Amino acid sequence: MTTAALRIALAQADFLVGDIPGNLAKVKALAAEARDRLAADLIVFPELCLIGYPPEDLLLRPSVEQRIEQALNELAEVTGIHVLVGYPRLCAGRLYNMAGVFRDGVLLAEYAKQELPNYQVFDEKRYFTPGREAAVFALKGHRLGLTLCEDIWHSGPAAAAKAAGAELLLNLNASPFHRGKQVEREAVVRARVKECGLPVVYVNLVGGQDELVFDGGSFVMAADGRLVTALPRFEEQLSVVEWNGSAFIAAPSSQDVLTDDAEVYQALVLGVRDYVEKSGFRGVVLGLSGGIDSALTLAIAVDAIGPARVQAIMMPYLYTATMSLEDAEAEAHRLGVQYSVLPIEPMVTAFAAALAPEFAGLGRDKTEENLQARARGVLLMAISNKKGLLVLTTGNKSEMAVGYCTLYGDMAGGFDVLKDVPKTLVFRLCEYRNRLTPDNPPIPQRVIDRPPSAELAPDQKDEDSLPPYPVLDEILRRYVEEDESAEAIVAAGFDRETVLRVIRMVDFNEYKRRQAAIGPRITARGFGKDRRYPVVNGWKAGD
């Protein structure tokens, strides 16, 4: 067999879960562009791109089969290029996570994913049967092996593809972001490349889907482990590389290596943008408190969808400092968003009066603080209902962990931008964002500098109720993200009483998190699909 230079297009694109006709249209448009503009012989799409990722229980609908078959038939309308797409397909009564190569409507090779992830946020064994065989196809004299996402994290599938004659591996991914994920991915693929001696074309999905953010970062790695080309993170891109059977020719890498702060910030922006756009909201509304969480959330929202679609509301009460009012207004002004002030005193007073007979003889407690938060929640939801705006909530991961938040109050809303961002990282992200536009930093410095306060009681400070945030966040990281026991955390140098108190708060507040808005996952263990705790729970820390 003679070989000729092979041009492979990497389609790092954003798909909408469930929208098979829309996703097909995008596949066809990108394939035509790759053929016409990039002279590509083959275009490689992400895993399950025809239905989007993760499709979850949509996969249980029998009509998926018929819709996918129809889409695959319509792929024939793109001619003159090999198209490698991912889709679910039923064979002999079992559902497989498939990759198929089509040319002019003919299926040339089909591969069923062998390694099905069923941990963290993944539930693929709920739906799919694992494949058992390699699939290799020939194009212009080159033999290309198919793999899907998790396959490349294990030795078996690459080795099987090589044994079946593959000279290069194509790897279709739907790999969600967490902090540091790109470094992990490259290391894993490099290990695989060195183990099997084959180059890898790694194509990843990009975009937000509920709590997941897919960060792109597709790349081509040569057989010596060198990165040949790397696509940008957090945005769509169509790129081409040329392979002559021993070496690649590629455009210079367009992937910047992002700092931790930069990749988290971009993940949050993309998560908000895709949630708003894919859900069809006209815009967003959020409450500004004068504090750091709402200030950062506002900046992210504006970076995601522009100031014209963002409305900010300040809802002061007796305990709201003048500084908070000034700073909230400054934040809205600097970012150019619509800003209103709606005092909540009349509503709080009305509730207190209505409840007075019920509360006769009972002392003041958190109930009165929650009334303030809930009056604000009701106002924001009313504006949301009337104007078709999504309410963004502003609770950070530290607060969500220990329940320092009010159900149906500050937790009322559809998307919690900072849900997986610990408070100490919130501070860093504010500094990061201000440095991006030093002439007009969106977050006033004193918002960053003043001690955090919920302002639900006179002279209240977060640290009256909680350990200092650096201590709290490290205990939380160990307990929540690393599953360390109380004993292990104490042994690492933390005060026993503090550790036990924090753990009790985390365990107790599962009921709040169960009703919380979803929010973009940026760590390897967010409070979403990757932490499935019982609400009724007799587990006790530190016995």
Add this chain to the structure above:
Amino acid sequence: MTTAALRIALAQADFLVGDIPGNLAKVKALAAEARDRLAADLIVFPELCLIGYPPEDLLLRPSVEQRIEQALNELAEVTGIHVLVGYPRLCAGRLYNMAGVFRDGVLLAEYAKQELPNYQVFDEKRYFTPGREAAVFALKGHRLGLTLCEDIWHSGPAAAAKAAGAELLLNLNASPFHRGKQVEREAVVRARVKECGLPVVYVNLVGGQDELVFDGGSFVMAADGRLVTALPRFEEQLSVVEWNGSAFIAAPSSQDVLTDDAEVYQALVLGVRDYVEKSGFRGVVLGLSGGIDSALTLAIAVDAIGPARVQAIMMPYLYTATMSLEDAEAEAHRLGVQYSVLPIEPMVTAFAAALAPEFAGLGRDKTEENLQARARGVLLMAISNKKGLLVLTTGNKSEMAVGYCTLYGDMAGGFDVLKDVPKTLVFRLCEYRNRLTPDNPPIPQRVIDRPPSAELAPDQKDEDSLPPYPVLDEILRRYVEEDESAEAIVAAGFDRETVLRVIRMVDFNEYKRRQAAIGPRITARGFGKDRRYPVVNGWKAGD
């Protein structure tokens, strides 16, 4: 080997997820009772009883291993009886769902579950590695084979146990309830018994855990498929049977065959009772509207925890009919619960005034209805906060399906008793409950007879916005529970526009359900862990 009569105790008991020390104490007490009162040689407990079911991500905590090892060591304190318990155990770095037989602290046999369910509400492949071998142990000359729950739904494990010499199968279960489940279970076990020719001792868990209700219904089935004994549903019981190697001697069956209405009602009562008790609430509070859902919820709450721990609140507004006020009061009076009336007009007026500038030029819409529902939600939550009472919500499955409910309004609360009960079944359950105490039927007849209304606007009726409930519920059953496509439902004789409208409502309102309270699952597809839909979702019905 000589054989003697073997006395096997079935421990149908309720355990608390996560509370390993508490569960161990219960195991020890029941084992001692079985030995002393029932002269049992062996006591069989439910699956995973030491940690409770389902333990979910508690299983990812490394300290589970140490806590379980400690509990198994302490089992040695029970002597003179074989104890068969379920627990998670790590072997060679992999976690198994185990059953182990202990005698005087010695592990005589250990079995790892072979068939791991990973569908519906089950995620066992997330945690466990499947076992590969049968386990059989001898006791008084009898050879007993071990199986765990799902194992008995497949041919392999029973056949392997028989091949390994088993003469009788012990099957430890944590099998959750849905309507008609007991009939399914007995049919499956009967088929297995006939296939392998061995009798089965089937022991099930009982109790509520979050959305799951375990209904007990343990039984012994002889090798000819005859039911030897059957334990009651929805309550704890310790029973004994005697096996002489060919026949059983057992007490007469105490299991009544329950009607559909009866088993659903008992499931709801047990679900509420265990949620309240296991969470440690002092009691519950709920809003009474004068409608049928809150009337039924109140009756269930009182049957679950008694009238002294239940508080009912009526929160009338302009659109509340006099009849509703009268009926709510009658319901509270008939059941003997504390009853208050808190009109919401002052709060609604205050919100409307505060929002007037924001809403200038915009017409009246659902926003104003939601304000009423949310004012009520805030009042109930305040009472909950102040008094330590759980707020029960009253939304039924039909409403939750189509989003005929207000987030942070009538949806505010911790446990939604009717979440999986379609409206047509709500009517039947009211009639059922009234028949239980015909001298004092808790639900006034005209509450059942009047057309359902949310009373959020003048002369509002549910059927102004929704199809008649018998039509709606059948479309929902087909779409939600059976995954039928729009085409299939239309082909079954339903109006196309109605079908498409209902499906659109179900799909659109996923965001509400995501923040809904949990509630007891009584169907094979509740809106909980067994229906995992994306919020952002481009799937369209009827294309």
